[in-house]
Amino acid sequence: MTTAKKPVDKLTSAEAEKELDRLAKEIAANDRRYHGEDAPVISDADYDALRRRNDEIEKRFPLLIRADSPSHRVGAAVSDKFAKVVHKKPMLSLDNAFTDEDVHEFALRVRRFLGLKEDAELAFNCEPKIDGLSASLRYENGVFFQGATRGDGAEGEDITANLKTINDIPLRLHGKPPKVLEVRGEVYMTHAAFAALNKRQGKDGKPTYANPRNSAAGSVRQLDPAITASRALNFFAYAWGEISDLPAETQHGMLEAFAKYGFRVNPLTKQVKTVEAVLKYYRQIEEKRAALGYDIDGVVYKVDSLALQDRLGFVSRSPRWAIAHKFPAEQAETVLEDIDIQVGRTGKLAPVARLKPITVGGVVVENATLHNEDEIKRLDARIGDTVVIQRAGDVIPQVVRVVMEKRKRGAKEYEFPHKCPACGSHAVREVDEKTGKEEVDRRCTGGLICPAQAVERLRHFVSRLAFDIEGFGGTYIETLFDKGLLKEPADIFRLAKKPAELDRALSERRAEQAAERRAKEGKAETKSKKKDDEDSKLVENLVRSIDARRTIAFDRFVNALGIRHVGETNARLIARHYGTVEAFLAKMEEKDVVEDLNSIGGIGDVVAEAIKDFFDEPHNRKLVKNLLKEVDVEPMAAQKIEGSPVAGKTVVFTGSLEKMTRQEAKARAESLGAKVSGSVSAKTDLVVAGPGAGSKLTEAQKHGVQVIDEDAWLKMIEGL
Numbered sequence: 001m002t003t004a005k006k007p008v009d010k011l012t013s014a015e016a017e018k019e020l021d022r023l024a025k026e027i028a029a030n031d032r033r034y035h036g037e038d039a040p041v042i043s044d045a046d047y048d049a050l051r052r053r054n055d056e057i058e059k060r061f062p063l064l065i066r067a068d069s070p071s072h073r074v075g076a077a078v079s080d081k082f083a084k085v086v087h088k089k090p091m092l093s094l095d096n097a098f099t100d101e102d103v104h105e106f107a108l109r110v111r112r113f114l115g116l117k118e119d120a121e122l123a124f125n126c127e128p129k130i131d132g133l134s135a136s137l138r139y140e141n142g143v144f145f146q147g148a149t150r151g152d153g154a155e156g157e158d159i160t161a162n163l164k165t166i167n168d169i170p171l172r173l174h175g176k177p178p179k180v181l182e183v184r185g186e187v188y189m190t191h192a193a194f195a196a197l198n199k200r201q202g203k204d205g206k207p208t209y210a211n212p213r214n215s216a217a218g219s220v221r222q223l224d225p226a227i228t229a230s231r232a233l234n235f236f237a238y239a240w241g242e243i244s245d246l247p248a249e250t251q252h253g254m255l256e257a258f259a260k261y262g263f264r265v266n267p268l269t270k271q272v273k274t275v276e277a278v279l280k281y282y283r284q285i286e287e288k289r290a291a292l293g294y295d296i297d298g299v300v301y302k303v304d305s306l307a308l309q310d311r312l313g314f315v316s317r318s319p320r321w322a323i324a325h326k327f328p329a330e331q332a333e334t335v336l337e338d339i340d341i342q343v344g345r346t347g348k349l350a351p352v353a354r355l356k357p358i359t360v361g362g363v364v365v366e367n368a369t370l371h372n373e374d375e376i377k378r379l380d381a382r383i384g385d386t387v388v389i390q391r392a393g394d395v396i397p398q399v400v401r402v403v404m405e406k407r408k409r410g411a412k413e414y415e416f417p418h419k420c421p422a423c424g425s426h427a428v429r430e431v432d433e434k435t436g437k438e439e440v441d442r443r444c445t446g447g448l449i450c451p452a453q454a455v456e457r458l459r460h461f462v463s464r465l466a467f468d469i470e471g472f473g474g475t476y477i478e479t480l481f482d483k484g485l486l487k488e489p490a491d492i493f494r495l496a497k498k499p500a501e502l503d504r505a506l507s508e509r510r511a512e513q514a515a516e517r518r519a520k521e522g523k524a525e526t527k528s529k530k531k532d533d534e535d536s537k538l539v540e541n542l543v544r545s546i547d548a549r550r551t552i553a554f555d556r557f558v559n560a561l562g563i564r565h566v567g568e569t570n571a572r573l574i575a576r577h578y579g580t581v582e583a584f585l586a587k588m589e590e591k592d593v594v595e596d597l598n599s600i601g602g603i604g605d606v607v608a609e610a611i612k613d614f615f616d617e618p619h620n621r622k623l624v625k626n627l628l629k630e631v632d633v634e635p636m637a638a639q640k641i642e643g644s645p646v647a648g649k650t651v652v653f654t655g656s657l658e659k660m661t662r663q664e665a666k667a668r669a670e671s672l673g674a675k676v677s678g679s680v681s682a683k684t685d686l687v688v689a690g691p692g693a694g695s696k697l698t699e700a701q702k703h704g705v706q707v708i709d710e711d712a713w714l715k716m717i718e719g720l
């Protein structure tokens with residue numbers, strides 16, 4: 001009897017292993033035939049029988065379940081939350097270009113950085129920019145091991161089980177892949193699959209999705225992989241993270257290698273040699289866009305040579321060697337019904353256009369930004385006007401122009417308020433001390449007394465890139481703030497220790513809302529026992545998510561403080577520089593705060609001053625102190641640069657460099673953990689001097705600082 005016929009309970013372990021191998025191959029082959037061009041060669045019943053046999057054997061021999069088992073492709077175990085995955089290499093985003101000129105400038109920047117002559121050849125790989133969500137897939141010894149979302153770029157969510165259900169994602173690679181390989185690319189849904197899914201959802205009385213991108217994201221973030229499996233998703237590979245050895249020397253070659261390993265690579269990818277050819281590619285793809293069958297929102301150009309990519313490196317979150325050239329935004333006409341003024345966490349008065357709802361590119365738009373006072377003047381936007389709005393990808397929609405022909409008679413010019421709508425304080429436009437120019441934004445001068453600023457600061461505090469307190473959204477913050485229970489960030493953690501109080505406040509709020517609804521609808525409603533249970537469950541969950549954040553990464557902590565001009569990128573630079581919250585706070589009390597902050601690569605005057613201003617305010621120092629009584633801040637490891645001889649050292653470049661530009665030298669030193677300074681002092685560790693070095697060299701000799709030439713520098717950092 002062949003093992004294929006033998007009853008499962010009679011199989012030996014060795015036979016079972018062989019049989020599972022056969023079944024994995026046969027089922028995968030049938031999946032390919034079914035989803036590919038070929039017609040399936042076996043009946044559905046026979047196919048189901050293969051799967052059933054595979055499941056039965058796995059049930060009897062759980063230790064023999066293969067990493068590439070077909071059973072992973074449907075309904076694996078359901079978990080209640082995704083685990084976090086720290087990306088070994090950060091998942092970056094791309095800088096945008098909107099015009100041909102932007103693209104020329106990009107190419108020029110690249111040439112300048114590398115010190116390339118205008119006529120030196122520079123090849124680019126052009127790729128469509130797929131509008132889906134990015135995922136990172138880790139393979140070890142050719143077997144799919146772990147898959148994650150991008151998350152904040154540093155840490156994503158483990159969606160391995162879901163990704164395994166996508167047929168474009170191979171569970172086992174072909175050929176000779178590197179031992180460790182993280183392939184990155186885009187999960188997306190075709191127009192046809194999107195339409196079919198929405199039809200099905202509608203029929204089942206379930207919510208429909210706004211566009212293919214949202215539905216792909218919604219499908220991948222299902223806790224039950226069986227649901228993901230039921231959604232037709234696709235994947236294109238276009239980048240990589242950690243990799244044990246590179247199979248090619250160009251971006252183009254890498255994609256060819258990925259295709260050999262079994263990934264789908266976009267067939268419209270093209271290698272070109274000039275900026276003119278790049279722009280021609282853009283126009284060709286733009287023409288094909290409507291007929292592709294899936295959404296793209298632009299094209300991406302990448303410097304093709306990996307050696308050059310390596311030299312170019314990154315600026316904050318995007319590579320210097322790539323750019324996304326976006327397609328023009330989609331536009332539509334609608335009526336500007338009102339202009340609301342929202343007060344941000346830094347007091348900025350932001351005008352928001354309230355629009356008659358309209359669908360733009362598959363998304364209903366009701367609000368758009370009007371940016372600031374000057375912009376309203378420039379547009380001459382008046383309430384009641386017909387306006388053109390535009391929406392590009394996930395960027396906030398904006399008002400582009402007023403359709404003057406449709407203006408109603410008597411429409412009044414809009415007067416921008418000079419008082420804060422939240423607290424009534426004066427709202428002013430500050431004058432920049434250096435330029436003497438008025439700033440574009442009008443700001444509320446109410447500071448601490450302004451409730452809108454306080455609520456926005458708290459909202460920022462709990463947001464995804466800051467403390468990331470799950471489920472603690474805007475309405476809770478407003479409610480607790482209104483009830484006086486939440487005044488500063490530390491209160492969030494204090495409240496978690498008093499669930500009864502939290503429960504009471506939220507129940508009251510719910511009762512108020514119900515009463516409002518009753519009044520509106522003229523109906524009577526009684527509070528049910530079920531609602532009480534829901535409330536206490538809610539509080540339980542809230543307390544759990546708050547407690548989960550009592551330990552926080554240092555960079556998130558800095559970002560959460562909401563210091564003006566300090567977002568996630570600057571927060572990370574600061575955290576890396578000081579290492580611990582204690583060291584950071586101690587420095588903030590010293591006199592040379594601004595100089596010290598300024599010495600951090602990427603932090604300029606404006607940011608340094610804003611940080612100083614923040615800590616000069618006693619209220620802010622108290623807020624930080626109170627918060628530190630409630631939470632622990634994890635030290636931030638200085639950028640881990642294995643074997644870097646210059647990590648933590650202060651380096652000065654002087655004279656002319658011949659093998660690289662000054663900008664490249666600085667960026668390279670910083671990526672190796674060095675601080676690059678413009679002047680030599682006793683604190684300098686190393687001076688790299690080229691021909692023509694003058695006073696800095698003398699200064700170095702005076703302080704006894706080590707001086708080396710460019711070749712010695714290159715030798716020192718060789719291979720890092």
Ligand code: IVH
Pocket residue numbers: 092093094127128129130131132133134186238239300319322324
């Ligand atoms: S490369 C280091 N290539 O666009 C380079 N990204 O706006 C990282 N995207 O997060 C990205 N198609 O989700 C790259 N051919 C392509 C892409 C692409 C779509 C997405 C990706 C990325 C976002 C940046």
